[in-house]
Amino acid sequence: MKHNFFCLLVGFLSILSTLSIPAQVAPDPTLLTEINKIKAIDNHAHPLPFLKEGEKDVEFDVPESIPPLAPPVRLRPTNPEYLEAWSFLYGYKYKDTSNAHMRELLALKRRVMNEKGDAYPAWVLDRLGIETMLTNRISLGRGQKTQRFRWVWHTNPLLFPLNNEEAKKSNPQREAGFTTDERWLKDFIAEVGLTKLPDSLDGYLSQLVVPLLERRKRDGAIAVKFYAAYMRSLDFTDVPESDARQVYGKYIKGGVPSGSEYKALQDFLFRRIALECGRIGLAVHIHVGAGAGGYFYNSTANPFLLDSVLNDPNLRKTTFVLIHGGLPFAQATRFLLGKPNVYADFSSQTFLTSTRELSGVIRSWLEFFPEKVLFGTDAYPLTTTVGWEEIGWLTNRSARQALALALTDMMNDGEITRQRASELARMVMRDNAIKLYGLKTR
Numbered sequence: 001m002k003h004n005f006f007c008l009l010v011g012f013l014s015i016l017s018t019l020s021i022p023a024q025v026a027p028d029p030t031l032l033t034e035i036n037k038i039k040a041i042d043n044h045a046h047p048l049p050f051l052k053e054g055e056k057d058v059e060f061d062v063p064e065s066i067p068p069l070a071p072p073v074r075l076r077p078t079n080p081e082y083l084e085a086w087s088f089l090y091g092y093k094y095k096d097t098s099n100a101h102m103r104e105l106l107a108l109k110r111r112v113m114n115e116k117g118d119a120y121p122a123w124v125l126d127r128l129g130i131e132t133m134l135t136n137r138i139s140l141g142r143g144q145k146t147q148r149f150r151w152v153w154h155t156n157p158l159l160f161p162l163n164n165e166e167a168k169k170s171n172p173q174r175e176a177g178f179t180t181d182e183r184w185l186k187d188f189i190a191e192v193g194l195t196k197l198p199d200s201l202d203g204y205l206s207q208l209v210v211p212l213l214e215r216r217k218r219d220g221a222i223a224v225k226f227y228a229a230y231m232r233s234l235d236f237t238d239v240p241e242s243d244a245r246q247v248y249g250k251y252i253k254g255g256v257p258s259g260s261e262y263k264a265l266q267d268f269l270f271r272r273i274a275l276e277c278g279r280i281g282l283a284v285h286i287h288v289g290a291g292a293g294g295y296f297y298n299s300t301a302n303p304f305l306l307d308s309v310l311n312d313p314n315l316r317k318t319t320f321v322l323i324h325g326g327l328p329f330a331q332a333t334r335f336l337l338g339k340p341n342v343y344a345d346f347s348s349q350t351f352l353t354s355t356r357e358l359s360g361v362i363r364s365w366l367e368f369f370p371e372k373v374l375f376g377t378d379a380y381p382l383t384t385t386v387g388w389e390e391i392g393w394l395t396n397r398s399a400r401q402a403l404a405l406a407l408t409d410m411m412n413d414g415e416i417t418r419q420r421a422s423e424l425a426r427m428v429m430r431d432n433a434i435k436l437y438g439l440k441t442r
């Protein structure tokens with residue numbers, strides 16, 4: 001009996017000690033309220049333009065050859081958090097996702113879209129407390145050509161002017177990616193008034209690459225985006241122009257370059273585009289870390305692979321933004337933020353990980369380089385019922401809660417004052433991005 005009581009007591013005490021682990025369970029409520037009111041600048045997202053009934057967005061017309069994505073738990077349409085999103089955005093009143101109720105949801109959503117028309121995309125931002133959403137697209141659509149949506153142009157297709165058949169063979173996801181980029185490259189060629197790619201690398205740069213970048217800048221783009229990690233390694237070496245010129249000249253009229261020849265040309269093009277972006281004042285966004293799809297190569301998406309690019313003295317006038325912050329290499333990103341021209345957002349971590357896990361990443365970044373940390377949602381259309389709006393709602397809420405939690409923990413540990421917590425919150429949610437892109441705010 002005595003022995004049993006002793007066991008019970010030890011058990012009780014050990015439960016007590018578990019409960020007293022100092023990690024904050026909930027954020028400081030006044031701080032969270034404050035953060036929820038900040039009009040955010042979202043550094044990375046894929047909002048859709050306003051679409052009329054039956055219209056499809058060509059940029060998100062994912063080819064069927066890509067194997068269906070197996071999304072992690074929070075992204076699955078069965079995630080009960082989406083019930084709240086539907087209720088908040090469209091007045092959905094059910095607590096389930098039966099087929100009949102989903103049909104009703106789509107009708108509700110359609111009604112709101114029709115009512116708002118071109119104002120619909122900005123209406124979504126209003127509902128989320130987002131002032132400006134950086135919009136990753138080949139071209140902006142209806143309702144997006146306003147200061148609320150700032151253009152981040154997909155410049156990725158410019159990396160791949162040669163025959164991509166070898167790379168396409170590696171897996172269906174890459175095949176689809178290269179096919180899409182080839183289609184867009186054709187559009188770029190037509191846009192600058194050419195009928196085919198120039199015969200020389202010099203012509204490619206002077207007649208296509210530079211004019212397009214300058215045109216985008218004139219048309220209001222504030223950054224370009226590379227999603228190269230979906231197609232190759234982030235290891236962009238410093239290749240002499242003469243080597244790149246030789247590869248381009250040899251294969252532009254036909255033939256399949258070897259892997260190493262093509263990589264050399266791509267490496268050269270990446271750095272040259274980054275250099276031009278620095279010259280004309282476009283930031284360079286790069287996808288780093290884990291990506292979507294069952295064939296994504298994680299090991300070649302580690303942000304540390306960008307070391308030689310980020311250390312290139314010739315590229316110090318270019319601002320690089322590490323999109324998604326490199327999860328699961330978020331601690332690598334943390335150390336790259338020390339370079340003067342490198343920033344990062346934590347988009348997609350907002351839906352891949354829990355709020356608590358995200359708060360740990362945010363805290364670790366804030367403890368190093370708080371002026372380099374950017375809020376981002378990566379809102380994108382997942383299914384017909386879970387669109388960029390719902391993902392936007394989910395990740396916007398998670399991000400604000402995680403930020404509040406990180407700052408609360410830092411206050412409790414005596415690292416920052418309450419006033420500094422407010423300053424840091426504003427920096428992450430908007431001020432850092434405003435400074436970085438020179439945005440005019442409302």
Ligand SMILES: [Zn+2]
Nearest residue numbers: 044045046378
């Ligand atoms: Zn994205």
